[in-house]
Amino acid sequence: MFEWRYWSRWRGPVLILLLSVPPLRTWMESALVTHALVQIPLLILAGAWLNVWVSTSWRSALAGFNSNGIPGLLLTLEVFSFWMIPRSLDAALNETAMELAKFISLPLLAGLPLALSVPHLSVLARGFVLINLVSMFAVTGWLYISSPARLCNNYLLFEQLALGKAMLILAGGLLLALALHLFLPLKRIRENQGESG
Amino acid sequence: MRLLIALLAVLSFGLATFWMGTDGLRAFTAESARRLAVKQRPQPIPNVLLEDQWGQHFPLQQLRGKLVLAEFIYTRCQSICLALGNSFQQIQRRLRAVQPKEPVLLLSISFDPADQGADLAALARRFQQTGDDWLFARVVNPDQLPALLDVFGIVVVPKPDGEFDHNAAIHLIDTQGRLSAILDYETPEAVMELLDV
Numbered sequence: 260m261f262e263w264r265y266w267s268r269w270r271g272p273v274l275i276l277l278l279s280v281p282p283l284r285t286w287m288e289s290a291l292v293t294h295a296l297v298q299i300p301l302l303i304l305a306g307a308w309l310n311v312w313v314s315t316s317w318r319s320a321l322a323g324f325n326s327n328g329i330p331g332l333l334l335t336l337e338v339f340s341f342w343m344i345p346r347s348l349d350a351a352l353n354e355t356a357m358e359l360a361k362f363i364s365l366p367l368l369a370g371l372p373l374a375l376s377v378p379h380l381s382v383l384a385r386g387f388v389l390i391n392l393v394s395m396f397a398v399t400g401w402l403y404i405s406s407p408a409r410l411c412n413n414y415l416l417f418e419q420l421a422l423g424k425a426m427l428i429l430a431g432g433l434l435l436a437l438a439l440h441l442f443l444p445l446k447r448i449r450e451n452q453g454e455s456g
Numbered sequence: 457m458r459l460l461i462a463l464l465a466v467l468s469f470g471l472a473t474f475w476m477g478t479d480g481l482r483a484f485t486a487e488s489a490r491r492l493a494v495k496q497r498p499q500p501i502p503n504v505l506l507e508d509q510w511g512q513h514f515p516l517q518q519l520r521g522k523l524v525l526a527e528f529i530y531t532r533c534q535s536i537c538l539a540l541g542n543s544f545q546q547i548q549r550r551l552r553a554v555q556p557k558e559p560v561l562l563l564s565i566s567f568d569p570a571d572q573g574a575d576l577a578a579l580a581r582r583f584q585q586t587g588d589d590w591l592f593a594r595v596v597n598p599d600q601l602p603a604l605l606d607v608f609g610i611v612v613v614p615k616p617d618g619e620f621d622h623n624a625a626i627h628l629i630d631t632q633g634r635l636s637a638i639l640d641y642e643t644p645e646a647v648m649e650l651l652d653v
Contacts, residue, residue, distance in 0.1 A: 324459065324461065329463065331466075337469070337470035340474075341477060346478065346483060346485050408485075412486045415615065
């Protein structure tokens with residue numbers, strides 16, 4: 260009947276399709292915050308979901324080049340940062356070729372490598388990446404807030420302020436989650452309770 | 457070994473795309489990209505029909521032979537446009553004091569189709585302009601506006617309150633009627649330096 264494991268392989272392509280149709284796409288791109296912090300991350304997520312389509316032979320071939328997950332992760336970060344540049348956000352709205360590039364590069368060159376690399380990452384690498392994400396969001400958020408000139412021609416000044424603030428909140432939230440994970444080893448507490456109880 | 461190759465490949469890919477996407481790390485915003493392109497190659501300007509504050513109609517290319525400093529405004533503007541006007545006033549004072557060899561014309565063009573000759577005349581009075589070295593003009597045929605704004609790299613976004621949000625700059629049109637430089641309006645000294653006055 261309705262086998263989730265069978266149908267779930269389509270969530271990647273379906274999400275990309277949904278994000279690309281004009282009503283939803285135009286609505287998301289109409290505000291800077293949703294363009295940068297909803298559409299782009301969702302495209303990355305959809306790309307990550309596409310990893311179920313990678314055959315085992317391809318997977319092992321890629322793993323040969325990506326044994327510690329760093330190359331793949333670096334690619335993800337590079338592509339994500341590229342689309343965070345104000346000029347890129349403007350270009351996606353002004354040029355069809357760039358919009359297409361965004362819809363192809365984010366799922367395939369950011370989302371997919373991310374999903375394929377995370378299993379290979381050591382705990383140290385994972386922590387390092389998350390800390391760097393925190394600082395990246397903090398710095399980019401501060402840049403968007405503090406710039407007196409409009410950075411994107413397609414968006415009003417208050418929108419880049421909103422994006423900056425949202426990024427700072429994201430950085431803060433991520434840092435908090437990391438700290439909680441570090442200082443509150445809930446898993447270990449639960450295990451201990453299980454043993455003694 | 458394969459890991460190293462993958463790492464180097466990803467790093468070069470990232471560097472290459474960032475380099476291309478920012479014109480050699482020089483332009484992170486669409487605005488700065490615009491200015492760089494114009495500096496490297498002067499752009500021809502569409503020959504739109506303008507109407508000045510005295511109701512006289514003339515094609516833009518009629519100004520050929522003079523150096524023209526152009527800015528884009530709208531008469532209802534309360535913020536940027538006043539600052540633009542102030543910059544022009546400063547430049548005008550300097551030009552009158554120095555008397556440059558080549559005549560320089562100041563041109564404020566309204567991109568608001570609702571602005572009529574009377575509005576332009578009122579604005580001219582506000583800046584105490586009675587001479588013909590500073591023209592306040594409107595584009596007679598609104599259909600020609602998009603092409604004109606596109607060449608000058610001006611993006612106009614209507615705001616919910618009826619005002620407009622737009623990027624602003626001082627544009628230099630050379631004696632052959634081509635857009636040859638775009639400068640910050642906040643630093644009229646840079647304009648005077650460019651004109652060598």
